[in-house]
Amino acid sequence: MTVTADRTTAPRTLTLDALGRLESEAIHIMREVAGEFDRPVILFSGGKDSTVLLHLAVKAFWPAPVPFPLLHVDTGHNFDEVIEFRDRVVARYGLRLVVARVQDWIDDGRLAERPDGTRNPLQTVPLLDTIGEHRFDAVFGGGRRDEERARAKERIFSLRNAFGQWEPRRQRPELWNLYNGRHRPGEHVRVFPLSNWTELDVWRYIAREDIELPSIYYAHEREVYLRDGMWLTAGPWGGPREGETVERRTVRYRTVGDGSCTGAVASTASTLDEVIAEVGASRLTERGATRADDRLSEAAMEDRKREGYF
Amino acid sequence: MGDLLRLATAGSVDDGKSTLVGRLLYDTKSVLADQLDAVHRASVDKGLSTPDLSLLVDGLRSEREQGITIDVAYRYFATPRRTFVLADTPGHVQYTRNTVTGASTAQLAILLVDARKGVVEQTRRHAAVLALLGVPRLVLAVNKIDLTEYDQGTFEVIAKEFATYAAALGYTSDTVRTIPVSALVGDNVVDVSDRTPWYTGPTLLEHLETVPVEPDPHEAPFRFPVQYVIRPRTPEHPDYRGYAGQVAAGTVRLGEEVVVLPGGSRTRVARIDTRDGELAEAVAGASVTLLLEHEIDISRGDLLAAADDPPVLTDELDATLAWLADKPLRPGARVLVKHGARTVPAIVGELRTRFDEQKLSTTEYPESLALNEIGQVSVRTAEPVPVDEYRTHGRTGAFLVIDPGDGTTLAAGLVGAPLPVLGTS
Numbered sequence: 001m002t003v004t005a006d007r008t009t010a011p012r013t014l015t016l017d018a019l020g021r022l023e024s025e026a027i028h029i030m031r032e033v034a035g036e037f038d039r040p041v042i043l044f045s046g047g048k049d050s051t052v053l054l055h056l057a058v059k060a061f062w063p064a065p066v067p068f069p070l071l072h073v074d075t076g077h078n079f080d081e082v083i084e085f086r087d088r089v090v091a092r093y094g095l096r097l098v099v100a101r102v103q104d105w106i107d108d109g110r111l112a113e114r115p116d117g118t119r120n121p122l123q124t125v126p127l128l129d130t131i132g133e134h135r136f137d138a139v140f141g142g143g144r145r146d147e148e149r150a151r152a153k154e155r156i157f158s159l160r161n162a163f164g165q166w167e168p169r170r171q172r173p174e175l176w177n178l179y180n181g182r183h184r185p186g187e188h189v190r191v192f193p194l195s196n197w198t199e200l201d202v203w204r205y206i207a208r209e210d211i212e213l214p215s216i217y218y219a220h221e222r223e224v225y226l227r228d229g230m231w232l233t234a235g236p237w238g239g240p241r242e243g244e245t246v247e248r249r250t251v252r253y254r255t256v257g258d259g260s261c262t263g264a265v266a267s268t269a270s271t272l273d274e275v276i277a278e279v280g281a282s283r284l285t286e287r288g289a290t291r292a293d294d295r296l297s298e299a300a301m302e303d304r305k306r307e308g309y310f
Numbered sequence: 311m312g313d314l315l316r317l318a319t320a321g322s323v324d325d326g327k328s329t330l331v332g333r334l335l336y337d338t339k340s341v342l343a344d345q346l347d348a349v350h351r352a353s354v355d356k357g358l359s360t361p362d363l364s365l366l367v368d369g370l371r372s373e374r375e376q377g378i379t380i381d382v383a384y385r386y387f388a389t390p391r392r393t394f395v396l397a398d399t400p401g402h403v404q405y406t407r408n409t410v411t412g413a414s415t416a417q418l419a420i421l422l423v424d425a426r427k428g429v430v431e432q433t434r435r436h437a438a439v440l441a442l443l444g445v446p447r448l449v450l451a452v453n454k455i456d457l458t459e460y461d462q463g464t465f466e467v468i469a470k471e472f473a474t475y476a477a478a479l480g481y482t483s484d485t486v487r488t489i490p491v492s493a494l495v496g497d498n499v500v501d502v503s504d505r506t507p508w509y510t511g512p513t514l515l516e517h518l519e520t521v522p523v524e525p526d527p528h529e530a531p532f533r534f535p536v537q538y539v540i541r542p543r544t545p546e547h548p549d550y551r552g553y554a555g556q557v558a559a560g561t562v563r564l565g566e567e568v569v570v571l572p573g574g575s576r577t578r579v580a581r582i583d584t585r586d587g588e589l590a591e592a593v594a595g596a597s598v599t600l601l602l603e604h605e606i607d608i609s610r611g612d613l614l615a616a617a618d619d620p621p622v623l624t625d626e627l628d629a630t631l632a633w634l635a636d637k638p639l640r641p642g643a644r645v646l647v648k649h650g651a652r653t654v655p656a657i658v659g660e661l662r663t664r665f666d667e668q669k670l671s672t673t674e675y676p677e678s679l680a681l682n683e684i685g686q687v688s689v690r691t692a693e694p695v696p697v698d699e700y701r702t703h704g705r706t707g708a709f710l711v712i713d714p715g716d717g718t719t720l721a722a723g724l725v726g727a728p729l730p731v732l733g734t735s
C-alpha cells in the first residue's frame with residue numbers, strides 16, 4: 001500500500017500515510033459491498049475518478065478478479081480518446097461492461113433532447129432504468145464530498161428509494177466505519193468509496209500507483225472556442241455559434257463528461273507532476289472550472305441528485 | 311503534508327457554527343474563487359452588505375432557505391502543518407443524531423456557545439454525546455464576543471461553568487480548551503485579535519494545528535473482522551484462500567497465533583497479502599488479506615483475534631445506546647445488531663437507566679428511550695458475538711442497532727457503560 005512495494009524483496013511492514021488511509025478506507029468499503037449485496041455494479045465512464053475506483057476494486061479483491069460488472073451511461077457526446085481508453089481497460093481486466101446509451105432513450109421517445117443540446121442531465125433516466133432492469137442493488141460512484149456542497153452532505157452508503165431518489169432529510173446516520181446496507185426490494189444503495197478524497201488526493205494517488213488515464217487529462221493542442229469562460233470542443237454535439245471563433249490552444253481537461261458542456265482549461269501541464277502542481281495552485285474548483293451544467297442554478301447539483309443522478 | 315486531524319463541530323442553532331466553519335475555510339484560503347463568487351452573488355441577492363460565509367457550508371436548498379444546517383457536511387482543508395477533515399453537524403435538537411454521526415470518528419470537537427447566552431441545554435447535551443462517544447478532546451468556542459464588547463468577565467464565567475461540566479463527564483483540564491472568538495469578524499479564529507488582550511492562549515486554528523492527535527491503537531490486542539473470503543480458483547491461484555478485512559485494532563505479524571471467533575479454533579498467520587506484495591506485519595487501519603496455516607471454515611462475519619488476549623464471547627450484552635430514531639425504544643424490541651462484519655438478530659431486554667444530560671443524573675428503569683436519549687440496556691443476541699468494551703476498544707466495542715423491517719439505523723450501540731458513573735435522581 002505504499003509506493004515502495006516490491007514483490008521481489010522480503011516482506012515489509014506496512015505504515016499508513018494519508019493516501020494509504022484513504023486507500024484502505026475505500027478498499028474496506030468495497031469489500032463490505034461485496035459481502036452484503038447481491039448485484040453491485042461500478043459506474044465507469046473512463047474518467048479519472050471512475051478509473052481510480054476500478055483500480056481500488058482490483059486491489060481489494062486481488063488475486064481474484066473484480067466481482068462486479070461495470071456500467072457506463074453514455075451520453076453519445078464522447079471524446080474518442082476516452083471511449084478507446086474505456087474499452088481497453090475493460091478488456092485488460094476481463095470485466096463485463098453494460099452500456100446504457102442516452103441516444104436509445106431519445107430514439108424511442110422516452111427522453112427528449114434539450115434545447116441547449118446538453119445531455120448530462122438526461123443521464124438520470126437511463127441510469128435508473130438500467131439499475132432497475134439489471135436489478136443492481138449497490139451502485140458504486142466516484143463522487144467526492146469536496147466537489148460540491150450538496151455532495152458534501154452525502155453519506156458513503158446512500159439509500160435511494162424505489163424511484164431512485166435521494167432524500168437528504170431522511171439520510172441514515174453513518175457511524176464509525178459500520179455501514180448499513182439494508183434496503184427493501186426495489187431500493188438501491190449508492191456507494192461512494194472516494195467520499196473523503198479531494199481532487200488533489202486523487203491526482204497524488206494516480207501518480208503513486210502509476211494509473212493510466214485518457215490522454216485528454218494532460219495538456220495537448222486542440223481546436224477550441226470560448227463559451228461562458230470555458231474552452232469547448234466542436235463535435236457531433238454541435239460547434240461554435242455565431243460570434244464564437246475556433247482557435248488552436250494548449251489545453252487539458254480536469255473532468256470528463258458530456259462533450260457539449262465539459263470545458264477544457266488552458267494548461268501546459270503535460271505530466272502527472274505538472275498536473276499535481278497545477279491542481280494544487282488552482283483557484284477554481286474542478287466543477288466550477290469545467291462544468292457548465294453545474295452553473296445552471298444555486299442548487300443544480302442538489303436537484304439532479306434528488307432525482308437520482310450520480 | 312503533515313498529519314491528519316478529524317474534527318467535528320457542535321452547538322445550538324444560531325450560535326454561528328456555519329459562520330465559524332466558513333471563516334476557517336475562508337481565512338485558511340481553502341475556498342476557491344468560484345465558490346466565493348457564488349457566495350458573494352447569493353449574499354447580494356439576499357440584500358446583505360457583507361458576504362454571508364455560512365452560505366459556503368449550508369449545502370441544501372432547505373438549509374439556505376431556513377438559514378439553518380440540517381445535515382452533517384464534510385469539509386476538507388489543509389494548512390502547511392496539518393490536513394483537516396471536518397464534520398460540520400447541525401444544532402437543532404431534532405438533528406442531534408447527526409452530531410452522533412460526526413462525533414463517532416472525531417479526534418476533537420469544537421463546541422460553540424453564544425457569549426450572550428453561555429452554556430445552554432444543547433451545549434450540555436452535545437458535550438454528553440461527545441463524552442459518550444469518546445471524542446478525546448474538546449474546544450469550547452465562545453462565539454459572538456463582539457456582541458459582549460469583548461468582555462473578559464463574561465468569557466470567564468462561561469469557561470468556568472463549562473470546565474466544571476466537562477470534568478464531571480470525565481474530561482481532564484488538559485483535554486479542554488476555551489477560546490473567545492467572533493466568527494463574523496474573525497477574532498481569534500485564524501488571526502490573533504487585538505480586542506482581547508486579556509486572552510493569551512492560541513487562536514482556534516493554532517490550537518487545531520498543534521493539539522496532540524491520539525495515535526492509532528497499534529499496541530492494542532489484535533482484532534480483524536473478516537469481510538470477505540477471497541478464492542480466485544484461477545489457474546494461477548487454484549488453492550488460494552484469503553480472508554480480507556481491515557485491521558480494527560493492534561498489529562498482526564507473520565506466524566502469530568490467532569483465534570477465530572465465535573468458532574474458537576486457533577491457527578497461525580501464514581501470510582499477510584496485498585496486491586503490492588506480502589507484508590511482515592500490518593497495523594490498525596490497514597486493509598489486507600490474511601492467509602492462515604490451517605484449513606478452517608471461516609466466513610464473513612467471523613473475527614480473528616490475538617489468541618492470548620481475545621475479546622469476550624457473549625450473547626448477553628450490557629450496552630449503552632444513543633437512540634437516533636423517531637419511534638421510541640421499548641423493552642422487548644426486536645432489532646438487528648451489526649458488529650464488525652456480522653449482523654445478528656437481537657432483542658433489547660431491560661432498559662436499565664436513562665441518562666439525563668442536563669442534571670448529569672440517571673433515571674432507573676425508564677419506560678422508553680426517545681429520540682436523542684441515551685440509556686443503558688441489556689441486549690440478547692441470537693448468536694454469541696465477540697465484543698470488547700467501547701471505552702478501551704472503540705472499533706470492536708461499537709455496533710449499530712438496525713430496524714429489521716425498513717433497515718433504518720435506530721441507535722449507536724456501545725458495549726459497556728462509557729460514561730462516568732452518575733448519581734440517580
Ligand SMILES: Nc1nc2c(ncn2[C@@H]2O[C@H](COP(=O)(O)OP(=O)(O)O)[C@@H](O)[C@H]2O)c(=O)[nH]1
Pocket residue numbers: 321322323324325326327328329330364377378379401453454455456457491492493494495
Ligand atoms: N455579531 C456576530 N454575529 C455572528 C457571529 N457568528 C455568527 N453570527 C451571526 O449569527 C447568525 C447565525 O449564524 P450561523 O452561522 O448561521 O449559525 P448556525 O446555525 O450555528 O450555523 C447569523 O446571522 C450570523 O451572521 C459573531 O461572531 N458575531
